[in-house]
């Protein structure tokens with residue numbers, strides 16, 4: 001372990017309370033076993049775009065051998081935070097934690113242009129923590145898409161004149177066309193014998209773009225004898241803030257959810273979005289220095305269950321109706337890598353009679369969504385999206401299933417750009433369809 005000042009007398013470039021710890025930084029033994037799991041290394045072949053290279057840069061900054069220059073920042077920014085490296089590392093390097101801590105330092109040291117700072121202020125501090133604002137923005141987007149304005153804007157040159165971030169946002173924004181799923185303090189009764197009571201995380205993006213899947217999740221749970229509470233005072237899980245280094249706001253958001261879910265008096269907090277589940281399971285780490293919340297955060301972390309994990313452990317009732325479909329499954333990074341859950345979604349799919357499940361190549365390589373990565377690193381995001389769409393097409397499946405809204409949006413865009421007719425659905429959508437067919441048949 002090194003001191004705050006390195007042996008060469010240089011001052012560490014990491015100084016804040018959330019900076020990467022030496023214990024985490026010096027666990028890496030440079031073996032390189034993570035390299036071929038890393039999407040940005042696979043695409044570029046560059047050491048600096050690999051986990052090992054990025055950790056070496058963190059150490060160089062820690063030891064005062066380099067400053068946080070724009071070039072160093074660029075290598076860290078290109079990391080998608082998919083944590084594929086963490087899942088294969090034999091030394092258990094907590095890469096996700098290291099990168100989140102590094103990004104927190106980047107924010108703390110103000111290593112951003114004024115425009116980036118303004119965008120972050122709006123996105124992470126004004127919009128994400130407030131569900132009403134998010135719904136208002138989504139309603140505006142829905143009107144824009146439905147009114148024909150979107151088609152007119154796309155046909156004109158206006159789009160090309162927009163600043164980079166807005167241009168990317170317009171191109172990649174999901175279709176907002178269904179009903180929003182709103183947490184209102186509702187309780188959905190269990191059907192048949194009651195097997196438990198859970199709280200359902202509503203989240204930020206998913207209830208606005210995939211409200212129907214949230215409703216499907218409720219139906220699937222109640223069909224299996226689980227009472228579902230949707231606390232009204234919950235909010236965004238803080239995944240995007242945590243990954244972006246906006247830790248102070250993330251802590252406030254986590255505390256709000258902790259209070260909300262502990263008051264619900266439930267056996268589990270069920271989460272239908274992989275990115276949110278992974279963040280909530282790590283609330284304990286986020287709030288470990290907060291004496292009033294540390295224990296409560298650990299408790300909510302333990303109560304949190306990904307919906308597939310929860311259904312398989314329950315265990316869920318296999319549907320009796322057939323769905324004659326060819327499907328493939330995309331492992332969401334924050335389910336497969338961060339939560340290490342790969343079997344449960346496949347188990348659910350294979351329990352649906354008639355469903356033919358075909359594995360795709362590289363199912364655990366990130367699709368390039370990465371939260372706001374499609375906005376901040378559009379070129380790499382598009383390359384990975386294209387790679388994923390190619391792997392999906394090769395399976396010949398009619399549907400690709402996933403467990404995360406970011407992946408769903410990214411795959412829809414990438415498949416559309418490829419001219420593919422493959423549909424994107426969630427695993428719980430298909431389970432719900434099978435149950436509903438069972439009822440009507």
Ligand code: SF4
Pocket residue numbers: 027028029030031032033034035051052085088089090091092093
């Ligand atoms: S992060 Fe892990 S796998 Fe990668 S080089 Fe370091 S020790 Fe090896």
Ligand code: SF4
Pocket residue numbers: 037038039040041049050051054078079080081082083084085086095
């Ligand atoms: S988190 Fe993903 S993109 Fe970042 S270094 Fe690890 S494998 Fe590569």
